[in-house]
Amino acid sequence: MTLENGQVLTIGVDLGGTNLRVAAYTPDQGILDSLILRTRLEAGPSCVVDDMCGAIDDLVGQHTDGRVLLGIGVGSPGPLELPAGRLHHPPNLPGWDGFPLLDEMEKRLSRPVVLESDANVAALAEYALGLGKTLEVDSFCMLTLGTGVGNGIILNGKLWHGATGMGGEAGHMTVYPDGPLCGCGNNGCLEACASATALVNAANNLIAEGKAPGLNALGKADGAITALDIATAAQQGDVDAKRIYEQAGRSLGICLAGLINIFNLPLYVIGGGVATSWDLISKALFEELERRSYVYALTAPGRAASKGMPGGGTRVLPAQLGSEAGLLGACILPLHSAEQLRSSV
Numbered sequence: 001m002t003l004e005n006g007q008v009l010t011i012g013v014d015l016g017g018t019n020l021r022v023a024a025y026t027p028d029q030g031i032l033d034s035l036i037l038r039t040r041l042e043a044g045p046s047c048v049v050d051d052m053c054g055a056i057d058d059l060v061g062q063h064t065d066g067r068v069l070l071g072i073g074v075g076s077p078g079p080l081e082l083p084a085g086r087l088h089h090p091p092n093l094p095g096w097d098g099f100p101l102l103d104e105m106e107k108r109l110s111r112p113v114v115l116e117s118d119a120n121v122a123a124l125a126e127y128a129l130g131l132g133k134t135l136e137v138d139s140f141c142m143l144t145l146g147t148g149v150g151n152g153i154i155l156n157g158k159l160w161h162g163a164t165g166m167g168g169e170a171g172h173m174t175v176y177p178d179g180p181l182c183g184c185g186n187n188g189c190l191e192a193c194a195s196a197t198a199l200v201n202a203a204n205n206l207i208a209e210g211k212a213p214g215l216n217a218l219g220k221a222d223g224a225i226t227a228l229d230i231a232t233a234a235q236q237g238d239v240d241a242k243r244i245y246e247q248a249g250r251s252l253g254i255c256l257a258g259l260i261n262i263f264n265l266p267l268y269v270i271g272g273g274v275a276t277s278w279d280l281i282s283k284a285l286f287e288e289l290e291r292r293s294y295v296y297a298l299t300a301p302g303r304a305a306s307k308g309m310p311g312g313g314t315r316v317l318p319a320q321l322g323s324e325a326g327l328l329g330a331c332i333l334p335l336h337s338a339e340q341l342r343s344s345v
């Protein structure tokens with residue numbers, strides 16, 4: 001079957017613990033239409049899947065005129081077992097342990113569904129539509145610093161899944177053995193040191209200790225301060241806020257140095273809300289890379305060329321796509337699985 005881009009329709013679903021977003025997409029026009037629904041966690045997984053499939057059917061009904069539905073892509077919180085499509089103790093979806101999400105969706109929809117972790121779909125979007133496309137690389141690694149720290153790895157144009165779909169969990173690499181407790185049960189994971197949640201915890205700890213007068217003066221109750229509040233204070237010169245971001249950049253650099261040493265990829269992308277404060281984290285990040293990764297020290301942009309090495313060197317950059325990356329990535333998942341990603345999106 002040969003299809004022109006304009007004839008192909010996909011549906012993307014971004015399943016989150018708070019909201020679920022569903023969009024209709026064509027490679028030519030991008031997102032045509034989208035719906036946002038509250039994730040009714042209290043009603044249980046079966047009801048949430050009913051809501052999701054109802055929204056998918058609505059969008060398919062409205063947008064298939066003259067188009068062929070190629071498939072439905074879903075980005076889900078992990079840990080996710082693939083190819084079975086089953087969730088295992090997902091911290092953001094309480095009560096979903098063991099839930100066969102892929103089977104339940106395909107049973108209701110009687111259509112092909114492609115399921116990936118939310119970090120993987122964000123990486124896929126950045127690869128196909130963002131920096132990966134701009135810089136024309138076919139392998140890259142992305143870390144998404146949001147509520148947690150997601151990680152997606154694309155090698156030679158394919159998402160790296162590992163043996164059970166759980167590859168790419170760099171968010172839970174240990175940065176500091178005795179660091180803050182992480183949601184996974186370990187201490188000092190990157191997620192516990194550099195996520196938006198970690199920044200907020202660091203600020204609240206300082207305030208509780210009677211330190212950080214500038215942050216305390218914001219007058220926010222415990223838990224109400226946001227990573228953006230801290231960024232704003234840092235931009236205005238608050239030393240404690242600056243130090244909190246610098247420390248996150250340092251943690252990120254330590255973790256990334258390990259990844260660079262392992263993979264030697266041409267591109268590493270930092271996405272998510274924390275990465276929008278790139279100027280606050282990048283200095284410490286690059287100091288750690290230079291210090292801890294000789295692969296980076298040898299191949300930093302410019303340096304690689306001066307040594308006569310091919311390519312543009314090891315680039316570490318903030319993401320090009322913003323908060324829509326997860327939904328866009330879900331929309332293009334069916335194209336990826338049809339192995340026509342670069343030519344079609």
Ligand SMILES: [Zn+2]
Nearest residue numbers: 172182184189
């Ligand atoms: Zn962890």
